[in-house]
Amino acid sequence: MTQVQGPPPGTTLVEDAPVAKASGRGGGKAPKVKMGAKRWFREVGWRHLVGVIAVAWALFPVSYLVSASLNPLGNVVTSTLIPQAFSLDNYTQLLDEQPFGTWYRNSIIVCAAVVFVQLFFSALAAFAFSRFRFTGRRGGLLALLLIQMFPQFLAAVALYLMFTDIGAVIPAIGLDTLAGYILMMCGGSLGQVWLIKGFFDSIPMSLDEAAMLDGASHVQVFFRIILPLVRPILAVCGLLVFVGVIGEFLMASIFLRDEGNKTLATGLYGLIDADRSNNLGVFAAGSIMTAIPVVLLFLYLQRFIVGGITAGGVKG
Amino acid sequence: MADPIDPTDPSHRGSRIARRPGRDDVPAILVKVLLLGIVIGTAIALTPALVAEESWLFLTVLWAVTLILVATYATGRALPAKYLVPGTLMLALFVVFPIALTAKTSFTNYGDGTRNDKQTTVEQIVGSSVTRADDSPQYNLTIATDGDPASGPFTYFLVPQDDPETVFEGTEDGLQEDPGGVTLDSGRVTAVDGYTVLDIKQISAASDALDEIAIPTDSDTFIVRDGTSEAFEGAPTLVYDEDADTITDEASGTVYTAQQQGDREYFVDEGGQRLSDQSWTANVGTDNFKRIFTDSRISSSFFGIFVWTVVFATLSVVGTFLLGLVFAITLNDPRVRGQKIYRALLILPYAIPGFISLLLWSSFYNQDFGLINDITGLNINWFGGSFTAKVAVLLTNLWMGFPYMFLVSTGALQAIPEDLTEAARIDGANGFAGFRRITFPLLLVTVAPLLVATFAFNFNNFGAIFLLTGGGPFSPDNPTAGGTDILISYTYRLAFGAGGVQIGFAAAVSVVLFVVTGVIAALQFRATRSLEDVN
Numbered sequence: 106m107t108q109v110q111g112p113p114p115g116t117t118l119v120e121d122a123p124v125a126k127a128s129g130r131g132g133g134k135a136p137k138v139k140m141g142a143k144r145w146f147r148e149v150g151w152r153h154l155v156g157v158i159a160v161a162w163a164l165f166p167v168s169y170l171v172s173a174s175l176n177p178l179g180n181v182v183t184s185t186l187i188p189q190a191f192s193l194d195n196y197t198q199l200l201d202e203q204p205f206g207t208w209y210r211n212s213i214i215v216c217a218a219v220v221f222v223q224l225f226f227s228a229l230a231a232f233a234f235s236r237f238r239f240t241g242r243r244g245g246l247l248a249l250l251l252i253q254m255f256p257q258f259l260a261a262v263a264l265y266l267m268f269t270d271i272g273a274v275i276p277a278i279g280l281d282t283l284a285g286y287i288l289m290m291c292g293g294s295l296g297q298v299w300l301i302k303g304f305f306d307s308i309p310m311s312l313d314e315a316a317m318l319d320g321a322s323h324v325q326v327f328f329r330i331i332l333p334l335v336r337p338i339l340a341v342c343g344l345l346v347f348v349g350v351i352g353e354f355l356m357a358s359i360f361l362r363d364e365g366n367k368t369l370a371t372g373l374y375g376l377i378d379a380d381r382s383n384n385l386g387v388f389a390a391g392s393i394m395t396a397i398p399v400v401l402l403f404l405y406l407q408r409f410i411v412g413g414i415t416a417g418g419v420k421g
Numbered sequence: 422m423a424d425p426i427d428p429t430d431p432s433h434r435g436s437r438i439a440r441r442p443g444r445d446d447v448p449a450i451l452v453k454v455l456l457l458g459i460v461i462g463t464a465i466a467l468t469p470a471l472v473a474e475e476s477w478l479f480l481t482v483l484w485a486v487t488l489i490l491v492a493t494y495a496t497g498r499a500l501p502a503k504y505l506v507p508g509t510l511m512l513a514l515f516v517v518f519p520i521a522l523t524a525k526t527s528f529t530n531y532g533d534g535t536r537n538d539k540q541t542t543v544e545q546i547v548g549s550s551v552t553r554a555d556d557s558p559q560y561n562l563t564i565a566t567d568g569d570p571a572s573g574p575f576t577y578f579l580v581p582q583d584d585p586e587t588v589f590e591g592t593e594d595g596l597q598e599d600p601g602g603v604t605l606d607s608g609r610v611t612a613v614d615g616y617t618v619l620d621i622k623q624i625s626a627a628s629d630a631l632d633e634i635a636i637p638t639d640s641d642t643f644i645v646r647d648g649t650s651e652a653f654e655g656a657p658t659l660v661y662d663e664d665a666d667t668i669t670d671e672a673s674g675t676v677y678t679a680q681q682q683g684d685r686e687y688f689v690d691e692g693g694q695r696l697s698d699q700s701w702t703a704n705v706g707t708d709n710f711k712r713i714f715t716d717s718r719i720s721s722s723f724f725g726i727f728v729w730t731v732v733f734a735t736l737s738v739v740g741t742f743l744l745g746l747v748f749a750i751t752l753n754d755p756r757v758r759g760q761k762i763y764r765a766l767l768i769l770p771y772a773i774p775g776f777i778s779l780l781l782w783s784s785f786y787n788q789d790f791g792l793i794n795d796i797t798g799l800n801i802n803w804f805g806g807s808f809t810a811k812v813a814v815l816l817t818n819l820w821m822g823f824p825y826m827f828l829v830s831t832g833a834l835q836a837i838p839e840d841l842t843e844a845a846r847i848d849g850a851n852g853f854a855g856f857r858r859i860t861f862p863l864l865l866v867t868v869a870p871l872l873v874a875t876f877a878f879n880f881n882n883f884g885a886i887f888l889l890t891g892g893g894p895f896s897p898d899n900p901t902a903g904g905t906d907i908l909i910s911y912t913y914r915l916a917f918g919a920g921g922v923q924i925g926f927a928a929a930v931s932v933v934l935f936v937v938t939g940v941i942a943a944l945q946f947r948a949t950r951s952l953e954d955v956n
Contacts, residue, residue: 148756155751160766166820167769169792170781182790226508233504245505250870252516254877254942259909259931260519262924263526267519270479273574274470276567292515294508323500324449352774355884370776374888377780385784392777403772407765 174393179386195390205391207365208372211283212395215368216350218287220343227297228339232327234298235305236313246302249295257292258355264289265359286360290350297342304338305331337409344402351399369395453494460490482518486510520935527709527928530685533921535700541593542701543661546668546688548635549697550659551643558583560644561609562652564631565616570623573630578603578610579644579652591636591644609650624649659696668696709929719915722902729811730907734879737818738872744819745826746864750856753834764831771824779888782817807904810890814905818885822875833867834860869949877942881934886910909934 140148165186173184177192199205233239234246257264265280268289272279279285313326321329332339354370361367367375369391377388464487471480493499493506537545560579568574577591578600585608590600602614612618624631635643635657644654658672668677668688677688677696685700713719752763770778785792786803793813794800803813837860845855879885886892892903892910901918902911912934916927 149754152751152754152757155748156757156763159748159751160763162820163767163770163824165792165796166778166781166785167773169785170777181784181787184790186792186796222511226511229504230508233501237501237504239501242501250874251939251942252512254874254938255516255520255935256878256881256883257516257519258883259881259934260516260523262927262931263519263522264515267522270476272568274467274474274476274479281569289515291511292519294511298508327504348772348774352776354776354888370774374776374780381784382787388780392773392781395777396773399774400769400772403768404765407761407768 170389170392173385174389176386179383179389181382181385184385184389195386196394199387199390199394203372203376203387203391204364204367205372205394208367208369209394211361211366212351212369214283215287215290216347219290219293219350220346222291223294223296223346224339224343226291226294227342228301228332228335229327230295230298231301231305232331234302236310236323246299249298253293253296257289261356261359264356268360281361281363281366283361283366286357286366289356289360290353297346300342301335301338304335308334337406340406341409344399344406347402348399351395457491457494460487482514486514523928523931526925527932528704528706529702529925530700530705530708530923531702531925531928532923534698535685535702535925537699537701539701539703542699543668544593544637545633545635546697546699547657547659547661548637548643548645549633550657550670551635551645551655552658553647553653553655558654559647560589560652560654561585562646562650563610563613564619564624564646564649565610565613566619567616570617570619571627573627575619575627575631575634576616577634577636577644577646577652578613580605580608580610582608593634593636595637596639596644621649705925709926710933712926713912713929713933718901719912722899722911726902726906726908726911729905730880733811733814733818733907734876734882736815737822737879737882738876740815740819741822741826741875742830742868742872744823745828746830748823748827749830749834753831764827767827768824770820771828775821775884776888778821779817779885782813782820783889786813804890804894807894807896810894810905814885814889817889818879818882821885825875829868829871830864833864836867837863865949870946873942873945873949876945877938880907880938880941881909882907883909883913908937 169184169186172186172188173179174195175188175191175193176184177190177194179195179198234242268278268280268285272282272285276282277284278288308331312330316326316330317323351368352370353368354374357368357371358374361371373388373391373395376384376391464483467483468480471483489506489510493502559582561582563578564575565578566573566575574592577589579589579591579596581587581589586605588599588603588605588610590597600613603610604612610618619627631646635645637643638654642654642656644652646652659668659670661668666679669675670677675690677690679686680689680693682689682695686703687698687700688696690696713723748767751757752760757763786794788794788800788802788805791803793803801809803809841859841863842855845859886905886907887910890903890905892906892914894904895902896904901915906914908930912930913927916923916930
């Protein structure tokens with residue numbers, strides 16, 4: 106569920122395609138052509154119609170989620186698509202009666218650590234794949250693609266036994282510790298290599314060469330020249346990883362049993378699993394609070410996501 | 422540091438630019454030395470504990486990792502490795518190694534009742550026959566654990582009743598005199614550093630596990646617990662003969678031999694009666710794999726579930742791709758105002774963590790109060806019938822997956838040069854023909870690998886099935902195979918469901934899934950030729 110796949114080979118990566126737009130006909134500044142209502146509908150209006158239907162399809166569950174979280178009764182029976190009441194009961198109940206703050210903190214810790222490690226290690230590897238030529242390079246890239254196709258869940262038992270053994274020697278990173286869980290999740294450290302490599306490839310080698318003529322080492326080229334240039338893309342990758350990790354449920358439910366170690370995913374699942382019908386409101390409130398930061402980040406990075414993500418990830 | 426561009430590398434040979442090797446800053450070198458120091462220091466610090474635990478595998482891996490890191494970063498050679506090693510190590514340790522371990526386990530019968538090796542099992546069986554003699558030494562017992570009070574591992578802290586100043590630490594490995602960090606209070610251990618002392622409640626909760634503990638002493642006797650606070654030392658009535666591989670009951674004279682029953686061995690007497698239900702981990706060759714394909718309980722459902730798995734993955738990919746593509750094409754016209762708003766709203770489902778979407782949607786299908794019946798005016802018991810449940814699963818997956826395909830298609834559309842479609846139009850291709858002949862093939866080249874990856878993801882999309890339907894609905898005549906079960910959810914239920922945990926078998930299933938997924942993905946990559954120009 107946490108797999109976030111690299112982009113395909115040969116992907117062209119555009120940053121919201123300023124080029125395509127400039128060359129495209131009618132982009133922003135193109136001369137306006139007056140057209141009749143009929144023609145307008147045939148060429149443009151129907152697009153709005155489809156767009157509105159698409160938005161309705163995309164948002165109706167979200168609307169229901171918001172509505173359920175504001176429904177003071179908080180059960181399935183009385184929840185509706187459009188909010189009928191406005192009550193924060195579910196939110197206060199969640200914060201007062203459940204260790205929601207602990208779940209939130211745990212999730213943030215896990216996400217921050219995994220996002221950082223995965224971005225950093227992926228960027229390092231992508232630099233090697235983009236800038237050096239070495240034996241096994243193509244094979245390595247293809248192997249990465251294949252290995253990432255398998256969910257870690259398939260090896261869940263082996264991971265469980267492994268971390269039981271590790272915990273016997275180093276309890277701090279054993280089973281049922283956040284550190285152990287984070288370490289396990291870092292197995293996907295190379296998840297973003299394909300995507301980031303695609304962007305590195307689009308940065309001309311002449312930049313590196315110029316810097317090296319000035320006496321920069323390869324480390325300096327990487328940190329001072331290449332990385333700053335791809336910052337927006339790193340942000341997008343980070344966001345993709347973040348969404349994957351915060352929603353990771355299966356391995357977390359195997360690894361983190363202690364109440365104090367639960368993440369948002371396992372905590373909220375426990376809530377709704379205990380009473381699917383009557384805990385809906387509280388669950389919805391928790392979901393909203395989980396989703397809001399992610400949604401805000403998405404909206405903030407929208408510009409880069411839509412243009413640049415021809416690559417992207419497979420989300421679970 | 423070395424020259425970053427290898428002069429013998431063909432891709433750079435003949436470059437016109439003269440190169441001077443760049444040098445690291447002093448702080449960079451300091452950081453490097455510091456990090457390597459930490460790595461080596463950690464390895465050295467952990468070694469004694471690992472030797473004590475006899476975790477040789479762990480020790481080997483630890484030092485291998487340390488050596489790789491030192492070899493990579495302390496020398497100026499193998500430049501690409503410096504960038505590849507961190508992520509590759511993580512991948513090797515926490516993805517590849519567990520896969521290898523899974524493959525190894527798939528050839529054993531490891532699971533409930535066979536978790537120990539044979540030697541430990543024999544010791545436990547023999548230990549459980551320990552009986553008290555009149556002169557048996559008695560101990561005051563304190564049960565503690567450095568793990569979980571419910572599952573152990575448990576350690577006995579023993580004080581001989583005739584020598585209340587001496588303390589022994591007893592584990593399944595034997596006795597150790599005078600462990601450190603012990604608080605002794607009137608002939609009884611009351612606290613131990615780093616351990617949790619179990620209270621009476623915890624002891625009774627863990628009594629099954631504790632009953633199996635028999636601590637071997639140096640004189641062929643064992644110490645077993647006697648209630649919650651005392652223990653005694655005694656001789657077993659059962660004796661194991663290593664050469665003959667038999668256990669003899671010295672009281673009755675019965676001889677028990679190891680015999681195969683099902684996928685495991687037990688000690689049984691001549692009449693086939695088991696001495697104990699405990700068995701041990703053994704290699705069973707390819708039995709687990711044979712079972713997947715020959716066990717009638719499994720194979721009767723296997724084909725149908727395999728077909729549904731393929732259908733589920735295919736329809737999920739095709740459905741989300743088509744929907745996403747239609748939306749992308751529709752909105753990818755510069756004359757459409759508010760493009761950005763549309764896009765922002767359409768990717769919202771993607772921003773909601775997957776488990777939330779799945780649990781939310783599972784509530785939508787409630788027959789009486791669910792949103793779907795509410796909106797459509799239908800009265801369908803969605804999860805009641807296998808067909809409607811399948812539709813429900815696909816519909817949910819469609820909602821969850823289309824924003825991603827929308828993003829991908831939008832990006833790919835924008836990357837197609839405008840003049841190509843322009844040229845097609847001038848040549849007289851109308852809108853749809855131009856799309857079909859020019860745009861779509863170009864688009865497919867870009868997105869094909871993503872479609873393959875999405876297929877592979879859905880093929881093993883345990884979460885979607887588990888959180889939505891749990892694999893159901895189940896029919897009375899086949900209670901193990903649910904109507905929406907895909908291979909991974911079905912076999913994991915078999916492996917972990919009723920009849921005890923069968924880890925060896927589950928591992929075999931995982932291996933089969935690895936192979937099937939890999940083969941399908943490889944075939945698809947080949948068919949789409951999408952990896953040919955990787956460079």
